[in-house]
Amino acid sequence: MDAWLFENPLPLATICGAVAVVAAWRALSGGGRIPAAAAAIAVLCGATGILAARLVVTPGEEAKAVAEELVRLAEEAEPLRALDLFAPNAVLNYQRRENQGLPIATIRRALGTLNGVHAIESNRVTRLRFATLDARTGEVELSCTTVTMRSGSAIPTSWVLRVRRMGEGESARWLIDRITFESMFGKPPPMNLW
Numbered sequence: 001m002d003a004w005l006f007e008n009p010l011p012l013a014t015i016c017g018a019v020a021v022v023a024a025w026r027a028l029s030g031g032g033r034i035p036a037a038a039a040a041i042a043v044l045c046g047a048t049g050i051l052a053a054r055l056v057v058t059p060g061e062e063a064k065a066v067a068e069e070l071v072r073l074a075e076e077a078e079p080l081r082a083l084d085l086f087a088p089n090a091v092l093n094y095q096r097r098e099n100q101g102l103p104i105a106t107i108r109r110a111l112g113t114l115n116g117v118h119a120i121e122s123n124r125v126t127r128l129r130f131a132t133l134d135a136r137t138g139e140v141e142l143s144c145t146t147v148t149m150r151s152g153s154a155i156p157t158s159w160v161l162r163v164r165r166m167g168e169g170e171s172a173r174w175l176i177d178r179i180t181f182e183s184m185f186g187k188p189p190p191m192n193l194w
Contacts, residue, residue: 016046062174063138063163064130070161070176071144075120079111086176087166093180095188097160101178119149126156136165138174157189158182 023039066085073082091101092110114120127143143158160180165172181189 013046016042020046058132059134059136059138059163059165059174060130060132060140061138062165063140063161064128066163066174066176067128067130067140067142067161071123071125071142074111074114075123077115077119079114082111082114083108086179087164090175090177090179093178094191095180095182097162097178097180099180107179117148117150121147121149122154123147127158133162138163155184156186157184 020039020042023035023042027033027036027039070082070085073079073085086104086107088104090104090107092103092106093099093101123144123146125142125144127141129141131139133139140161140163141158142161143156145154145156147154160178160182161176162178162180163174164177166175166177167173183189
C-alpha cells in the first residue's frame with residue numbers, strides 16, 4: 001500500500017481522473033445523477049490520495065532523505081557528520097546484500113578518506129530509487145558518477161542503503177544499518193578498495 005498510495009499517488013490519481021472524465025461525460029450527455037455522483041466521488045478519491053501522499057512520510061521516503069543527506073555530506077567532506085547517519089552496529093557489504101558484512105570501523109575508515117585522498121571534486125546522482133520494506137525499514141538504490149582527487153576521472157558506482165528507525169518516541173532516528181557497495185564501472189568492486 002505504501003508504494004502504490006503514499007510513495008506514488010500518480011497511478012491512483014490517473015485512474016480516478018479517467019473515471020471522473022468518463023462519468024462526467026455520461027452525466028453531461030443525459031445520464032442523470034448517478035454518473036455525476038460517480039464523477040464527484042472519483043475526483044474526491046483522487047484528491048484524497050494525493051493529499052494522503054503529501055501528509056504521510058513512509059519508511060522509504062525517510063530512507064531517501066537519509067541517503068540524500070549522506071551524499072551531501074560526502075560531497076562536502078564531512079565524515080564525522082556522515083558517520084552520525086549510521087547505526088552503531090552498521091555493516092558494509094561488498095557486491096551483494098547477502099554477503100558477509102564488515103563492521104562499522106570499516107565504514108568509519110572509508111568515510112575518513114573523504115577529506116583526504118578520496119575527496120569528492122564532483123558528483124552526479126544517476127539513480128535514486130527507494131522502497132518501503134516494512135513499518136520501520138526503507139531501502140534506497142543509489143548510483144553516482146563521482147570524480148575524486150585521486151581518480152581524476154568519473155567513476156560510476158552503485159550502492160544499496162538499508163535505513164531503519166532506531167529507538168522509540170522523540171529519540172527515534174532513521175539510521176543506515178547496512179550499506180552495500182554493489183558495483184564500480186558496472187563490475188563487482190574490489191573488497192580492499194579503502
